[in-house]
Amino acid sequence: MADRYAEILVVDLLGGIGDLIMLLPAIHGLARRHPTARLRVLTHEPGAELVRVDPAVAEVRTPRHGRPGAERAAVVEALAARRPDLAVTTTRYDGIPDLLLDSGARCVTDLWRRPPPDEPVGARYLRLLHAEGLLTRADLTARPRVRLPASARAAGEGDVDRLVAAARRATAPPVVLVTAAGMAVKRWPDGSWRALAGRLAAAGHPVLTVGADDDPPGVPLPPGDLPTLAGQIAAVARRGGVVVGPDTGPVRLAAAAGATTVGLFGPTDARRYGVGGLDLQGLPQCPHRRPTAITEQPCWWEARCPLDATGPACMADLGVTLVTDAVRAATRRPSLVWQVPAG
CATH class of the missing domain: 3.40.50.2000 (Glycogen Phosphorylase B;)
Known part of the structure; x- marks a missing residue:
């Protein structure tokens, strides 16, 4: 040096x-x-x-x-x-x-x-x-961390305070759903998001969302720049909340802002691209996944899955019950290293 x-x-x-x-x-x-x-x-x-x-x-x-x-x-x-x-x-x-x-x-x-x-x-x-x-x-052991100005943290606290206070029957920590992904091959099915949101709301979790959906499955966080979003997520984290989403920028931002995450991984290998929270891998044995050459996978650019013509089989393989259980484990014990059940 x-x-x-x-x-x-x-x-x-x-x-x-x-x-x-x-x-x-x-x-x-x-x-x-x-x-x-x-x-x-x-x-x-x-x-x-x-x-x-x-x-x-x-x-x-x-x-x-x-x-x-x-x-x-x-x-x-x-x-x-x-x-x-x-x-x-x-x-x-x-x-x-x-x-x-x-x-x-x-x-x-x-x-x-x-x-x-x-x-x-x-x-x-x-x-x-x-x-x-x-x-x-x-x-060598450093993790991504975003450095936020006090104004972004304060604004995030105010936004989340208002949304949680307005939630009905809120008895559990908030959960943020990142429903969008820049690439179609990484998207979890819309029906799965709605089923997950319903189960979480029934369990008392205020369900918030990030994304551009016209009909989101939860209450959208107020729009803003990335430091604003990071401030909002930091406020969710301080309330013991969790962020759920695919291999996409906002989920990585959530982890870097201090939130526990549940990552939904399909075409990308969670061992190589995992966020570091509870990273769930859909269809682990997919023969077409190439961890060190993802852009050469046949599904990558046009989301044409060789295994399922209706959409990415690896994302559909992540069941709603599996994801719900991961979120509940994360909110109960955020430091828990949660293992996917066998079978």
């Missing part, structure tokens, strides 16, 4: 909120180990909202438009604005690693190399950066 850097550039242009959240422990580790460095992050909106309020990050840059080539142009602009001493990227397309290497900075350009199928993505990032001498062993 003898090297010290004055300018660090971290590039994450994979496109998803969850992708950036998995990188947060590495960002925070670099900031801790190089406290005098000016650390910049180049990423997409809306994830950029989270690092703009993060005291570890000096500057946040985003692509100027959504047309092809925007990400490469944003890297060129970032390098022209300030040449980094150290550049770290999760992004491998469009010649971005070569741009960073040509800048003369020390670079880590392949955080995806030779991943074991059962090592979480974020943990892999930390292990590779540790191998490069950029982090210490103490950093």
